[in-house]
Amino acid sequence: MPGHVAANPEPARATAAVTGLILAGGRGSRLGDVDKGLLALNGLPLVQTVARRLARQVGPLLLSANRNLHRYRALGFEPITDGPYLDAGPLAGLRAGLLACGTPWLLAAPCDMPLLPLDLCRRLLLAAAFDDPRARVPFDGQRHHYACLLLPRTALAQVEAGLESGGRSVRELLHAIGWIGVDFAASGAHAFSNINTPADLAALAHPAEPP
Template structure:
């Protein structure tokens, strides 16, 4: 799959409740904002990057990405962010990553694309558990997702289950999917990553 066929989507629209309400994408990890780690993983492989953010737009702008707020407000969760990305993307595929997983594999995007086969969604699996917010999604599913949201669906895995889904094996690098929900998570991963 060529870069021209893919849009990157970084989910940075949460409230950061377990981080004291701070905007997680702007938190520092190894002296670099978390958002930059996500952008670094996507840039070589996609045509455009969208940052889904519901605040701090000035801080996110100027990073070589289009900053987009949830189409419907109220912090409705990552599925709303995914729908926003699918709605606004201009390519047939959207690769989704969270802003708070700074050590995602460098080859994440080509591995998801290679594992897709004839499916509509390829989701990362670290050998122990799936990571629904790390996925390659066919953009033409946008209307179905909009309908699911209108029906009250907010669980990513339940919506994925409605479609041709495959899991892509990343069991060789499970630490790559660590996400930082708390200060303790961040300190622990920084120690492990810099050793």
């Protein structure tokens, strides 16, 4: 396991250096195959809640989805799909995002993490030198959140190689390209909570947070 670095409190680089990617291509099997991005939390689809938290942190913001594309378009998104890698898990979404990415870095986050830190991008980006090609993964004090990560655009080749060889694991990708964990324990117990069951959805319902 890599050592953890302290999240850097210095001012962020221009957000134009990072493209955001919301991953909404999963099956939602533990929720009865529901499309998680369209689940309502406090009156808003999850995808919009996550987008609001990411949009202020990044430059372009992309959405990876494989179904209900018309509904996502109605919400203002233009989804990118997994193409030839349907049902290949988050690696396929990362590939789609990296293909569409026009910035040096891609910040990916799942659509079911509605309480992501508002300084997530800044702290991941500044955890190492800007040109350090290692991925950066948040650590909440107990575990790493591999589906929420900052990837260099140059990782596309390793992602495609993994998919071609039948790989599906983000952790295997991280070991191939190198990565560091970034300590977000101070962000609170629910910062990286995600929704897999109706009970999870109910537990994360809360009054709207200030912008």
